[in-house]
Amino acid sequence: MSRKIIHIDMDAFFASVEQRDFPELRGKPVAVGGSSERGVIAAASYEARKYGIRSAMASKIAVRRCPQLIFQKHRFEVYKEVSQQIREIFYEYTHLVEPLSLDEAFLDVTDNKKGIESATEVAREIKQKIFDQTQLTASAGVSVNKFLAKVASDQRKPNGIFIIKPSGVQAFIEQLPIEKFFGVGKKTAEKMHQLDIHKGKDLLRFDLPRMLHYFGKAGHYFYDVARGVDERPVRPNRERKSVGIENTFSRDLKDEQQIKHEVETLKQGLLKRLSKSGKGGKTLTLKVKFDNFEQITRSKTIEQEIASNQLARLADDLLNEAPINRPIRLLGLTVSNFQEDATTDALQLKINFSD
Known part of the structure; x- marks a missing residue:
């Protein structure tokens, strides 16, 4: 089933x-x-x-x-309260709820509490309840796995619902622009375009060894989802230990200004992910992988939650400490060392976002 x-x-x-x-x-x-x-x-x-x-x-x-x-001016305590109100609606239908951030979540309604046969009907009810109780709209994606449901929810925003039925999975994926694949960012899309990959059907030309060659560990993921396969379960009460972002470059970085530019891009991407996840931590880690696949990390820990202006400075300090006199194939930044109530603690980071 x-x-x-x-x-x-x-x-x-x-x-x-x-x-x-x-x-x-x-x-x-x-x-x-x-x-x-x-x-x-x-x-x-x-x-x-x-x-x-x-x-x-x-x-x-x-x-x-x-x-x-x-x-x-932001009011993060209000957003958190509304998010909890919405989450309570989810739990009326299933205990298998995996929040990704304050504003999105996966639900497994295969065996839902109300015995509703149609997942589409469950999604419609949830959307209506959210609006009735909060006067806010939500978009929903419905399908057979997390990858497809996530992609589907972006198809008819705002206030839409999109269903990918089992019989239509492969046809949908084959026509899906690669930029719409969850997990494909700007750099990965550029690399795929260089390989003449523009839609899901183009990924089917590549066997698993070639996918691993071009995309590393992510090759497994791209190989599977291009065929409609995603076995990841919906994990309730998932606790994230870190929030990070990294980029593997199609060409090794050799110029110092190039490297600094890429780190600046990573800073902005990490700030965006932290804001969306509602997380905040005390430790920032820079990861550098060289052209020979040797990898180093540099980390700094401070006493309080890292604010956005501190993150930028800490990232620059870590880059200055790292030996970058060799060609670089990957750069990454990660925030970790969360406190127990990371959502609340992260408010300070978000507040500093706009100082």
């Missing part, structure tokens, strides 16, 4: 809460956090996204793109 997996993703969650609570903001481009002078945006409304504004973008860049952008 195939599983019935739902991925629920709140629509522009932080910004939508602000527009709900402050009616004068509705229909207008809103950025949560940041300021017109400095800082980094934590979230953007759909009206702002039309201008290319996104989370982790520098406020100065956002204002250039949208001069009428409205900056709204």
